[in-house]
Amino acid sequence: MSIDFGIDDIVARPFAWIKQAINAAFHQSSEADLAISPQSSPHVLAPPAMASALSASAASFMTATFSRRKAKQQPCSVKRAMTCRASVSDPEAGSSKNEVSIRRRPPNGASLHNVGTDQFAFKMEAITKDGDRVDNESNKPVNILEEIVWYKDVELQRRKEKFPLALVRTAMANAPPARNFVGAIKDQLKATGQPGLIAEVKKASPSKGVIQPNFDPVKIAKAYEAGGAACLSVLTDEKFFQGGFENLELIRSSGVTCPLLCKEFIVDAYQIYLARKYGADAILLIAAVLPNQDLKYFQKIAKSLGMASLIEVHTFGEMERVLRLEDIDLLGINNRDLGTFEVSLNVTVDLLAGPLGDQVRERGITVVGESGIFTIDDVNVLQNAGVGCLLVGESLVKQDAPDVGIKKLYGRPTE
Numbered sequence: 001m002s003i004d005f006g007i008d009d010i011v012a013r014p015f016a017w018i019k020q021a022i023n024a025a026f027h028q029s030s031e032a033d034l035a036i037s038p039q040s041s042p043h044v045l046a047p048p049a050m051a052s053a054l055s056a057s058a059a060s061f062m063t064a065t066f067s068r069r070k071a072k073q074q075p076c077s078v079k080r081a082m083t084c085r086a087s088v089s090d091p092e093a094g095s096s097k098n099e100v101s102i103r104r105r106p107p108n109g110a111s112l113h114n115v116g117t118d119q120f121a122f123k124m125e126a127i128t129k130d131g132d133r134v135d136n137e138s139n140k141p142v143n144i145l146e147e148i149v150w151y152k153d154v155e156l157q158r159r160k161e162k163f164p165l166a167l168v169r170t171a172m173a174n175a176p177p178a179r180n181f182v183g184a185i186k187d188q189l190k191a192t193g194q195p196g197l198i199a200e201v202k203k204a205s206p207s208k209g210v211i212q213p214n215f216d217p218v219k220i221a222k223a224y225e226a227g228g229a230a231c232l233s234v235l236t237d238e239k240f241f242q243g244g245f246e247n248l249e250l251i252r253s254s255g256v257t258c259p260l261l262c263k264e265f266i267v268d269a270y271q272i273y274l275a276r277k278y279g280a281d282a283i284l285l286i287a288a289v290l291p292n293q294d295l296k297y298f299q300k301i302a303k304s305l306g307m308a309s310l311i312e313v314h315t316f317g318e319m320e321r322v323l324r325l326e327d328i329d330l331l332g333i334n335n336r337d338l339g340t341f342e343v344s345l346n347v348t349v350d351l352l353a354g355p356l357g358d359q360v361r362e363r364g365i366t367v368v369g370e371s372g373i374f375t376i377d378d379v380n381v382l383q384n385a386g387v388g389c390l391l392v393g394e395s396l397v398k399q400d401a402p403d404v405g406i407k408k409l410y411g412r413p414t415e
Contacts, residue, residue: 099291100290100291101288102142102145102146102286102289103141103149103150104149104289105150105153106141107138107139108138144206144240145288148206148240148265149265149289151239151240152265152267153267155238156268156271159274160270163274165273168270175278176279178259178276178281178305178306178307179257179259179260179281180259181261181282181308181329181330182282182308182329184230184258185198185230185330185388185389188228188230189366189388194379195383195389195390196388196390197228197229197231197390197392197406197410198229198231198232198233198261198368198391198392199233199396199397199406200263200391200392200393200394200397201221201232201235201251202233202234202263203243205394206240206241207341211393211394212398215242217250217251218250218251220397221234221256221258227403227404227407228403228412230258230259231258231261231281232251232258232259232260232261233260233261233263233284233393234247234251234261234263234280235247236248236262236264236275237263243263245274245278246278248260248262248275249278249279251279253279260281261281261283261284261310262278262280262282262283263284264283265284269298271283272298272302273301276306276307280307281308282307282308282309282310282329282330283298283307283308284312285298285299285309285311286311286312287314287319288312288338295325296325299311299325309328309330310331310332310368311329311330311332312332312334313331313332314334314336314337316354316356319331319333323356328363329366330366330367330368331366332368332369333351333352333368333387334347335370335371335372336370336372345369345381348367348369349382352385353385360386361386366389368389368390369385369387369389369391373392373395373409374395375409376408376410376411379409379411392409396409
């Protein structure tokens with residue numbers, strides 16, 4: 001479906017008129033139906049990747065095309081078009097297609113049903129030319145990260161229906177002000193001479209199952225703070241990690257002063273506002289999922305809310321691409337291959353030993369080492385490679401005394 005406006009309409013008419021026309025076409029009226037770039041002119045729609053705050057009902061369908069009015073017929077005129085898509089990493093969005101390794105959604109749509117426990121599955125049948133029914137292999141996620149991202153579409157649709165963006169932004173006004181996440185890491189590095197610590201609060205993971213059966217987010221967070229963590233990472237994914245945004249609020253309201261990272265698989269601007277509403281001070285952005293135009297836009301949203309952004313990479317290609325961004329708060333290198341779940345600290349060591357590492361050091365970017373960190377030897381390996389911060393979860397959260405676990409991890413006295 002397309003909506004035609006002349007170029008003169010876009011320039012001359014009030015932006016509200018254009019928005020009203022689009023909303024009328026889709027029977028929508030909320031602000032979430034049209035993503036607007038905070039930095040753009042009030043008469044200009046946001047680029048394709050910036051349409052991530054669209055309402056759930058429009059999310060699968062909306063494509064608005066603005067074409068030049070044909071009032072002045074010129075034989076050699078060139079039509080200009082601007083497209084506003086609901087998808088964050090739209091497969092038709094040109095260069096975005098080659099930037100990310102994770103597909104934004106199932107190519108043939110999700111298989112939804114309301115019977116049984118597995119109400120969201122991607123195994124859909126395809127019909128061969130001979131009429132045989134076979135599994136549609138292209139409609140299956142290639143790894144767990146892609147499966148998580150695909151499920152976010154369904155999760156966000158339900159969440160937006162219950163808690164629309166307009167209400168989230170209203171509630172966000174009551175959230176405590178954001179704290180200095182990057183500053184806390186740098187202060188700890190300077191004070192201790194060791195990488196700052198982001199300790200992770202999580203109950204389970206797709207690869208390990210339940211890690212901490214006696215999960216109490218507030219108790220764990222307070223133990224981390226007592227053990228010397230600079231910041232905390234809080235898993236908010238419900239289906240795969242058994243977390244929740246509510247855990248951010250519980251920890252923040254309990255008196256814990258460590259800045260909080262919302263560890264969510266962000267594919268929509270809505271999630272950033274939700275994180276701030278629940279008290280997060282920083283967000284995670286995964287380069288395998290988000291092209292640079294989305295990374296840049298989401299960073300701007302986070303910054304406008306006083307939040308930092310941790311951009312996570314795993315490969316040379318992802319890191320090379322991310323370093324093209326002008327403004328990087330924190331660069332995370334995940335030592336775990338999310339396709340195979342293999343973990344190697346050499347991922348960080350090798351990436352920082354080459355020309356990309358030289359760029360990082362020249363620009364003064366703080367690198368966060370992620371996954372596979374269990375001993376003081378691991379800490380030393382990553383610090384020697386140039387890492388200024390560590391994000392540690394499993395090796396700490398599964399312990400009965402996480403505060404003691406932090407001291408052992410860093411080789412500090414336990415008494």
